Amino acid sequence: MSEQQPFSVDIGKLRTAAKPEATSQVIQTSDVAGERLGFVNRAPKGRGGRQPSPRTGQVHAKTLPHVAEEISAEAKRRGVVQGVLIEEAWALYCHQNGLETGG
Amino acid sequence: MPVIVIASPKGGAGKSTTAILLATELALAGARTVLFDCDPNRSVSIWASRKKLPKNIEFINDVGESEIIRAIKHHDTDGKIVIVDLEGVASRLVSRAISQADLVITPMRGTTLDATIGARALALVAEEEEALGREIRHAVVFTMTRAIRSNQHKGIEVSLKGQGVDVIDPPLMERAAYSALFEFGGNLRDLPPQGNMEGAISNAIEFARAVYQRLAEPVEAAA
Numbered sequence: 001m002s003e004q005q006p007f008s009v010d011i012g013k014l015r016t017a018a019k020p021e022a023t024s025q026v027i028q029t030s031d032v033a034g035e036r037l038g039f040v041n042r043a044p045k046g047r048g049g050r051q052p053s054p055r056t057g058q059v060h061a062k063t064l065p066h067v068a069e070e071i072s073a074e075a076k077r078r079g080v081v082q083g084v085l086i087e088e089a090w091a092l093y094c095h096q097n098g099l100e101t102g103g
Numbered sequence: 104m105p106v107i108v109i110a111s112p113k114g115g116a117g118k119s120t121t122a123i124l125l126a127t128e129l130a131l132a133g134a135r136t137v138l139f140d141c142d143p144n145r146s147v148s149i150w151a152s153r154k155k156l157p158k159n160i161e162f163i164n165d166v167g168e169s170e171i172i173r174a175i176k177h178h179d180t181d182g183k184i185v186i187v188d189l190e191g192v193a194s195r196l197v198s199r200a201i202s203q204a205d206l207v208i209t210p211m212r213g214t215t216l217d218a219t220i221g222a223r224a225l226a227l228v229a230e231e232e233e234a235l236g237r238e239i240r241h242a243v244v245f246t247m248t249r250a251i252r253s254n255q256h257k258g259i260e261v262s263l264k265g266q267g268v269d270v271i272d273p274p275l276m277e278r279a280a281y282s283a284l285f286e287f288g289g290n291l292r293d294l295p296p297q298g299n300m301e302g303a304i305s306n307a308i309e310f311a312r313a314v315y316q317r318l319a320e321p322v323e324a325a326a
């Protein structure tokens with residue numbers, strides 16, 4: 001590879017303009033100009049991360065070992081908490097027996 | 104000192120590549136550069152994490168729209184060139200960064216889509232000049248250019264020049280070395296050989312020189 005001499009920057013030659021101060025008025029002027037052309041606020045709102053779970057209820061269910069094992073394996077396979085399976089089973093039960101259920 | 108903002112709402116137009124080439128070549132030419140990664144997708148941060156930063160380059164990331172103006176001002180000091188890489192979307196972060204620019208560069212491939220969407224950055228600069236009552240220099244650089252330019256590319260170039268748009272010569276050619284920067288970090292001289300290295304290096308030098316010339320010309324007094 002041949003040695004290519006980079007050019008050299010003469011700092012003294014660099015020109016720069018005075019920029020507007022970061023006052024709220026300047027920021028607003030710039031924002032309004034941007035918004036006219038669709039350059040809008042896209043900063044993420046609120047806190048990120050996982051939403052709090054609405055599953056705050058709790059059942060206390062002792063079952064035969066094979067039922068516990070099967071529910072656990074199925075929940076793992078689907079990537080859901082075990083409560084989701086119990087909710088689905090309850091919805092089916094209500095449907096079969098003509099019961100009202102919320103949610 | 105000069106603030107260069109790289110802006111196009113078109114994704115994948117070559118903004119981050121342009122920012123890295125400019126920072127690394129200006130740094131090799133002896134300028135202290137400060138490179139801002141303002142893109143939540145962090146392309147420039149990926150480059151920066153690959154290897155120790157080259158001499159003369161300072162790197163800053165995680166700057167959001169609420170901090171951008173102050174962050175640029177903080178580094179807009181004697182003897183430094185600030186280069187700001189932005190996300191490829193139309194956001195308020197872009198308009199705020201442009202308010203602090205000495206030069207806005209819009210990279211675009213020679214395609215109608217890049218040119219059409221890139222034109223929104225040109226329009227934004229004009230709008231901000233008007234609103235803030237200051238001139239903001241603006242230029243387009245064609246990226247991923249092939250030795251033989253398509254008719255589409257030629258047509259776009261003629262049309263831009265006809266509208267008085269400053270088109271930087273040379274364009275950034277399509278070079279394997281430019282995309283390899285994201286894999287290896289550092290500057291072009293540090294890379295293991297990738298395709299036509301000599302061509303890649305001389306193109307990058309000439310591009311950086313063309314930008315430098317724009318920074319070294321007298322600034323017109325604000326209107």
Ligand SMILES: Nc1ncnc2c1ncn2[C@@H]1O[C@H](COP(=O)(O)OP(=O)(O)OP(=O)(O)O)[C@@H](O)[C@H]1O
Nearest residue numbers: 114115116117118119120191247276277278281282
């Ligand atoms: N001149 C070039 N030669 C070869 N590859 C290039 C060139 N310019 C850009 N690329 C490649 O094209 C892709 C997009 O480029 P780049 O990330 O620079 O675009 P961008 O405008 O910053 O994108 P985004 O809008 O997502 O931030 C990258 O994979 C990059 O390596």
Ligand SMILES: [Mg+2]
Nearest residue numbers: 118119142146
């Ligand atoms: Mg990018």
